Amino acid sequence: MDIVTGILIFVATVLGMELFAYAAHRWVMHGPGWFLHASHHRPRPGAFELNDLYAAIFAVPSIVLLLGGVRLGWWPGFTWIGAGIAAYGAIYFGFHDVIVHRRLRTGYVPRSxxxxxxxxxxxxxxxxxxxxxxxxxxxxxxxxxxxxxxxxxxxxxxxxxxxxxx
Structure with missing residues (x-):
């Protein structure tokens, strides 16, 4: 697969993940998955909350696709999709956990x-x-x-x- 196609798949995956995240948040986390997500809507007594398990759950497809694309000989596009899912997870962590909830202290103040x-x-x-x-x-x-x-x-x-x- 050529690099341009791979990058297009990667970017499309990152953008598509916002739609997936919206749907998962609205209809899973605020639905049958509330038993985990409820911890995120309450004060956190320690460094972690049950809601953090969603990060591990959503990392599984990324890991499987990266493994399959890089090591198991699957279609090369799976590597780019897995990387796009991982990139969205990193972006989400930066926005949500670092900037919004300040789980890591950085001193960053949103100005834009x-x-x-x-x-x-x-x-x-x-x-x-x-x-x-x-x-x-x-x-x-x-x-x-x-x-x-x-x-x-x-x-x-x-x-x-x-x-x-x-």
Whole structure:
């Protein structure tokens, strides 16, 4: 496989992972997988939470595809797909765990409008502590905070959006 095709597959995989992550977050983590994800919507007593198991679960397809593509002679595109999944996981870790939740202290302060929007959208997501009624399930893309606040107010989940979620 030529490098250009591989890079296109890689980029498409990273972009596609945002759609997959949105769906998994909305309909699995806030659905039948809430038993693990609920720990992420509560104060964390230590360095880890049950929700961290999702990182290991979602790493399995990446590892299998990388192994198959690199060592087992599978279609070379699987290597690029596995690498794209791994890259999305690294990007997610940087955005979600480092920048938004500050699980690693870096001193980074979001200054761009994009970064501020992502952080605020995720904070509004956490303004609701249950699996129902929350907003903003994406990680690298999020609606404008005004839209999210309006949805939370309209649903009656929060009476004073803007104080807890900001």
């Amino acid at each position: 409008s994009y970064m501020k929007r992502i952080v605020q959208a995720h904070r509004l997501h956490h303004a609701v502590g249950t699996k129902h009624g929350t907003v903003s399930f994406g990680f690298l893309w999020a609606p404008r905070p005004e839209i999210l606040k309006a949805k939370l107010k309209a649903s009656g989940v929060l009476t004073q959006v803007g104080t807890k979620g900001d």
